[in-house]
Amino acid sequence: MKITVNQKQYNLKKNYHNVLDCLRSLNILIEAPCSGLAICGNCAVKIDVPTHLSEEDHIHLTSQQLEDGFRLACLYPLYDGLSINVENTQLHILEKHSDIVVCNPLVTSRLIEPRFKNSRSESYEQLLGLKKMSYPILQQLDNHIVNNRSFYIIESSEIMQVSLDKMKVYGCALDIGTTTVVMSFYNLETGEWLLTDSFKNPQSAYGADVISRISNEDHYDQLTSLIQNSVEKHLDHFESQYGPISHLVVSGNTTMTQLFLGLSIKSLGFYPFNYALCQTLTLKLASIFNNSFGLMTVLPSFSAFVGGDILSGVLGLNISDTSNSSLLIDLGTNGELFLLHNNKYYGTSTAAGPVFEGVSLDCGMQAKPGAVYDIKDELLTIDNHPPIGICGTGALSLLAWLYKNHHIDDTGRLKIGESYDFDQVYLSQGDIRALQTAKSAIRTGIEVLMTEAGITSNDISNVYLAGGFSDNINLEALYDIELLPTEFSHKTQCIGNSSLTGAVSYLFDKNCDQKIANILERTTIVSLSEHPDFQSHFMNYMYMKKPAD
């Protein structure tokens, strides 16, 4: 069967259930948050001359979209001569990050100048004060030493690279989010920030959250190759401009890091939820990427659902070194929370869903130009573009605005109709429910951690709000909808991607290993759903205003 995608012809050797399955097998990835269940409506593609129309197409797509030939890819059948147009959904952002003060990186370089002062016989290792070396490295050293030449090495616990010319030592911090992946590149000798790349996690084609990835058992290998290939592509791009990467530090939630390492995530799906990494793992980059000489460090997890990303956040903020009570909240698809009080640490996670990242809302989009991020007298959009959708930040502000202006009642029910139209964009009743669920999940997590620590919101000195969108979030809206307790006002800071910050800290300080071990040892993980207060908090915070006790 021959089909065309974006004007390129493909000869299909196999039958596929639908266009989504076929696109996945061709490695053309489109958004599919519900993973083909025809619930989310996000997988629409343009069919040149459509011959099929389903009931779900009518439910999820506007009449203009239907007229323009858009259909849900997860329901559209394949047939000979089918021609499809798919938008490029990859997100690519370059952001400015700061330079770093270099302290103690794991990988360093130095100049070796052979001097044969002693009369006694010594090995090359003793002679040059060098560390362990592999056979190919020994061959190169032999050549330089015999010819009495100075040379440079890049080393950690063993020599990794030898060269006659001075080599730059580059490192990359990689944060693998369920929805978004960010890579930040640095010169490890000077601390100079070079560039940051951000792109959509290609695994999103297999579902929006970790649960849908875990339940996609038949595709674990594919999920691994998708993330490994995308990261490799971005590493290659950097290396072609600058030079080879000597150290890659990886942080992410437990599901993301295990998939990246090619480990099974099956046991994350059933009790007692066993997981793979409880301590830092450093391995050769070549174990995953061919032709690499550098090292890769993967940050460990606390549990199956409290991962290396929140650990990395605690590391990056350095809050474990202070005596103040602090709370770190990562508003990602997998919401994670970490509370430090009286030298005791408590962590938990909660399934907030992808709404904070703008996914799964009717008009949802990621934080790109044209996304509504707030509302004052009018809608505020990124780069002041005309509104084309709503990002996570905007959705929370619009929800607060609807409540404040009495368009929804205490239960979140719209007073008129099934959606509220703003200019060009709208929030549906379904969107409002998804936002209520996400805000209640986070607030429940906060309340349960405070109960475990025996404190109230007044006892917390610093609240750090992390997440890809945090830069322009309207904090007032978060208090208005009771996502955060009002006692947190004046002590809440938005800190952006804390998981990435922690991975950068590790790049520049190998002593982080000790800190990580210390944090892991002192942390109690709280299982939210098993907590006796979970049900009542969750039900109460589903309301826009918690009912009086």
Ligand code: FES
């Ligand atoms: S509607 Fe097709 S993937 Fe969700």
